[in-house]
Amino acid sequence: MDIEKQIQGLQNRLTYIRDIFGSSENENIRLLESKVKEFVNKQHDLTTKAAVRHFRSLEDLFTFLEKKLEAQLTPMDKVRIVRHPQRICLKDILENVYDNYTEIGGQDECSIDPSMLIARAYITRRRGKKVHYQPVMVIGQEKGHGQEFRNGGSVKPWGNAKALHYMKVAETEGIPIHSYIFTPGSYPIEDYPGAAQQIAKNLYEMAGIRVPIISVISEGGSGGAEAIGLSDIRLMMSHGYYSVISPEGAAAIEGHLHNGMRASQELIKKCARQLKMMAADNLAMGTIDGIIQEPCLGARPDDYNFFKQLRQQMIRSTDELVLDVRGMKLLRRMALRKLDSEQVYVRWGLTTKAKDRLIWRRYKKYRKMTINAFKDKRAVWRKGYDSIHDLGWGVYSFFRYDLFAKHQRKVSRLAEDVQAEFQVLVDRSEKYWRDRLKDKLPFFKPKDKEIKEELTSLSSWETRPEDAGSGWTYVSPQAKRDLTVTCPNSATQGCLDQWAPDLFDENAGVCAFCGHHFPMEYEWYLYNVFDPGSIFKFNSQLEAGNPLHYEGLDLKLEEAKKKTGQKSGCMTFETRIKGITLNVAMFMARFRGGSVGAAEGEKFIRAIELARKRHLPFLAYVHGTAGIRIQEGTNGVAQMPRCTMAVRRYLESGGLYIVLYDNNSYAGPVASFLGCSPYQFAVRSSNIGFAGPGVIKETTGMDIPPDYHNAFKALSRGHIQGIWDRREIRNNLHQALLTMGGRNLYYR
């Protein structure tokens, strides 16, 4: 009976191996199959002793061949390991890594989102006879233990909101956060709070959570992973994956597949390999800080040694992080390393100053990330000059705004008070003398005459200069075509065909009948929204690269550079609107769909940092973005937390950050540095969302209406704050600059 149970165990191991290697032929697996079959057939003829002996040797063979198979694992095999039902889950970790835990924020299916699991847990540590209970907040996605309601670990927006809520609870209580990432991606639904906007909110808040955050990635699917993944130390399980997109999704994009067409297995495998999504790849790229070694062919719920190792790693990481931000860190860290024991007790509480250092450490860590993933072709002297220039602005900013401005404010406020009273006196005396002298002195009279004339004569038309044309500085080349254009709403709104020169010149691409906005080139905005001749580009030498050596990307980038004359999809410049100076980052749909990679992220960060130093308002104009550039893998995903942290730093120092969406804005950027802005507006007829209709249908099975991502829907859901007519952008932006924003805006 006992041996039969054990044989069953071996057969399960064999099934697991077969599942992992999928359809690929392997002689080692064939050998194991034949050996198990042979043993099952003849076990009844053997004596118990012989059977046990035979079984032991079979078990040894399994262990030996599993090690051999481990070396043969391809990236796609590892993806299958991570997705296997026998993969460890968060509940297994809670049971085996922590000494005790209480699930909070819902239980099993009775939860606002069962795929997000939160628990208060503690770790017990002894110092002599004294026992210390160190509480932590454990947050993570749960795929198993009730997989019928877990939704495969795809967290809905309200699940991410729940996670954020408990992170704030942990911050209030001053306990560290351990987050475990087991998600293939976020559930792409737009209902409030909205997939993208909630992830953006999570990232923004996590950038400033004043307790240590340690995260462990098993299955890190892009935005869903980032929602709880921004952390001080990011670890990854050796057989996990962390990627910008699933291999199947990448294959669908690479193969230009639509309407649920399936990509070939070969293409999927190739994409899995090219995306460099494994732990070792991510460590080499610097997007994670360490790897937790799993047993051969991945950790399963009965691998207790792995849980022990995970526990030690979590404790050590938390200890090291806490000591790093505290004083006297060097000595203790050395001692800790030498003793290498979890029983060396380190208190996890932090002082206010240590918390400040923690936040600064987190910012620096992300700021340095992916710094080598783009091309910087500036000459050495130029780099030196630029860094001195940058430093100069930093020093100037310190003296001008921090040191000098404080005293200047005091003086100017005093002067304002005195001036106000003085002005009242002047006005009164002026009125007094005016009333008495107006009939006697000749120079008062003309004004009265003017008023009289204005009130009694008829008004006349304001003459328009003859060379005024349509009134737009830049006219779209679309207006130079001799054709009529049909509005997409003509069937429902009855719009008549319009002649292109009228539509794209005078009407600025706005349907005269229903107000539909036809897409316009970004140049239209550059020259018609901002003051003429006021655009000064910077960092234009930063160039989009191919950090993963993704096949075909070099060629595509070259084509895009040639087509647009730009080196990346983001243009950053300083400009003016009605005399107000501001910094702008513009994402151009024409350059690889406006996708964001390391170069675009870096340019955005440098632009917002400069705006912070120079105390300028900052505008992100999204002419269009398709999301993160998938061919850059996690180098692209890292831009989500990096840019969001830069935004937070800018806003906290008192800046005004406005986002203006145009055409189509989707995925990663909306779910991070764009979606976290307090002031988001959209040009009419634009679309804003997390995932496109095809992806939503494939992942959720839901059929969505054609106007699901429409700006008006986004406005109704509360994702944006207003919709602007294209012809009014200049005035609206000017008004926004005057009426919104932080304390840095001295121009008012």
Next chain:
Amino acid sequence: MLDIKELLRELKEAPYEEIVITAPHCGTVEIVVNTVGTRVHGVSGTWKEIPGTLLARIDRENNKKHLYAPQKGEIIHITDLNGHFVEAGTELFRIRHFLTKEEVIQRILRQALHLFLAPEKGKYYFAPEIETKIKAKGCRSVLVRPGQEIFILSRMKRETLIPYQGPEGLIYTIYFEPNQSIERQTPLIGICPKEELPVIREVVARIQTEWEEKE
């Protein structure tokens, strides 16, 4: 009295309707579907967002506009105008659309019932006594007489009683939803004379069981 048998015979003889596709405006025609007998599909999707089969393109002032099949069916005639300039209203295609069970029933009911149309735009409700009867016994047992006030029209915070006009009979179908704004001249209810109710019921039941949909 309505000759149901004759109506059914007519429908069975020609179980389809012919849709004439004409040029919506002038322009040069480029015929896409150029074989008679081609099966085409109409508008589909939950929100009618997927257009039907592309039949032709009409180019007017360098603006190529697509002409789609409005309903499912078979092309039975194509006017030989490929590459020619046509005026608005010129016949281009004829599609034979085979009637579904639902469409046949609707056709018969349209002829057999007296439709009471909304006299004005607004929200319509049944008068309380009619409403109670409908809830209690179902609409097909509620008899309405000419002059009887059966509707309340609610518009701009005013409520007006609307009297029924037409032959006396039972309410066979209700076409409107309460609490929704109804356009003028939209059918509100279909009335059938009391003696015709069993006949209509029988015909509908026969169509449900016997009608063979060609596609």
